[in-house]
Amino acid sequence: MEDRLIRKNLRWTGHLMRMSPDRLPKQVLYSQLSSGHRKRGRPRLRFKDTIK
Numbered sequence: 001m002e003d004r005l006i007r008k009n010l011r012w013t014g015h016l017m018r019m020s021p022d023r024l025p026k027q028v029l030y031s032q033l034s035s036g037h038r039k040r041g042r043p044r045l046r047f048k049d050t051i052k
Contacts, residue, residue, distance in 0.1 A: 013051050
C-alpha cells in the first residue's frame with residue numbers, strides 16, 4: 001500500500017515539474033508565504049518537503 005502511494009506521489013510530482021510556470025499547481029508548489037502566523041510547535045510537513 002505504501003509503495004502505491006509513493007508511486008502516485010512521484011507521478012504527480014513529475015507532472016508538476018513538466019507543467020508550464022504559469023499553471024496554478026506549479027505556482028502553489030514553489031510559492032512562499034510572505035507573512036503569517038503559525039501555531040506553536042513543530043511545523044507541518046509540506047508536499048514539497050516530502051519529495052526526495
